[in-house]
Amino acid sequence: SQQGEEDPQALSIQEGENATMNCSYKTSINNLQWYRQNSGRGLVHLILIRSNEREKHSGRLRVTLDTSKKSSSLLITASRAADTASYFCATKPSGGYQKVTFGTGTKLQVIP
Amino acid sequence: DTGVSQDPRHKITKRGQNVTFRCDPISEHNRLYWYRQTLGQGPEFLTYFQNEAQLEKSRLLSDRFSAERPKGSFSTLEIQRTEQGDSAMYLCASSLSAAGSYEQYFGPGTRLTVT
Numbered sequence: 001s002q003q004g005e006e007d008p009q010a011l012s013i014q015e016g017e018n019a020t021m022n023c024s025y026k027t028s029i030n031n032l033q034w035y036r037q038n039s040g041r042g043l044v045h046l047i048l049i050r051s052n053e054r055e056k057h058s059g060r061l062r063v064t065l066d067t068s069k070k071s072s073s074l075l076i077t078a079s080r081a082a083d084t085a086s087y088f089c090a091t092k093p094s095g096g097y098q099k100v101t102f103g104t105g106t107k108l109q110v111i112p
Numbered sequence: 113d114t115g116v117s118q119d120p121r122h123k124i125t126k127r128g129q130n131v132t133f134r135c136d137p138i139s140e141h142n143r144l145y146w147y148r149q150t151l152g153q154g155p156e157f158l159t160y161f162q163n164e165a166q167l168e169k170s171r172l173l174s175d176r177f178s179a180e181r182p183k184g185s186f187s188t189l190e191i192q193r194t195e196q197g198d199s200a201m202y203l204c205a206s207s208l209s210a211a212g213s214y215e216q217y218f219g220p221g222t223r224l225t226v227t
Contacts, residue, residue, distance in 0.1 A: 031214055033214065042203075042218050042219070042221065043203065043218035044218070045215045045216060048214060088154045088155070090154075092214055097168060098143065098145075098160050098162070098167065098168060099157050099160060099168050099170075100157065100214075100216065102154030102155045102157075103154050104152075104153060104154055105152075105153070105154050
C-alpha cells in the first residue's frame with residue numbers, strides 16, 4: 001500500500017521555470033525523502049528531511065515539511081530538460097522500523 | 113561499477129513456474145531491501161534485511177514469496193507458482209546503518225513478465 005500521495009500526478013513546464021510538487025502522508029514519521037526515477041538512471045535519492053526540520057536545501061532543490069499537516073513539498077528551481085523524470089516522496093515511520101513507504105509519484109516533463 | 117546490481121534484468125515466465133532473482137548490494141552496506149513496482153505506481157515495500165536477518169516483511173507478501181540473504185551479502189527473491197498479477201519490476205536497494213543514514217541506493221531492477 002502507498003502511504004504518500006503526490007500532487008499533481010503530472011506536471012509539464014518550460015525549461016527555466018520552477019516546478020513544485022507536493023506529498024501528503026498518513027502516519028507519524030521519522031523522516032521524509034524524495035527520490036527521482038527516470039529510465040536512464042533508475043531510482044536516485046535526492047534529499048532527506050527529518051521530522052524536526054522544516055526546510056532543507058540542496059542545490060536547486062528546496063524541500064519543506066509540515067508535520068502538523070502531514071505534508072511536504074519539493075521545489076526544483078530553474079528547471080532543465082534533464083529534470084524530466086518521476087518524483088516520489090518516501091516516508092520512514094517513527095520507531096525502529098526501517099520500512100520506507102513510497103508515494104504514487106509526480107511525473108515531471110520539462111520542455112526545452 | 114560498485115553500485116547495486118540485479119540479475120536478470122528481464123525475465124519472462126509462464127504462469128505456475130518458479131522464478132528467482134538475485135541482488136548484489138554495495139559491498140559495505142548491511143541493509144538490503146526488496147520492492148515491487150507496477151506501472152504508474154511508486155515502489156511497494158516487500159521485505160528488509162539487516163545483515164543476514166530478515167527483520168521486516170510486508171503483510172502483502174504472500175507465502176509464494178521468499179527472500180534470503182545468506183552470509184549477509186547477496187540476496188535472492190523467489191516467487192513460487194507465479195501468477196499474472198506478479199508481473200512487475202522488482203527492485204533491490206541497499207543502505208548503510210550508520211547513525212542518521214537512511215539513503216537507499218537502488219539497483220536497475222528485474223522486470224518480470226508472467227504469461
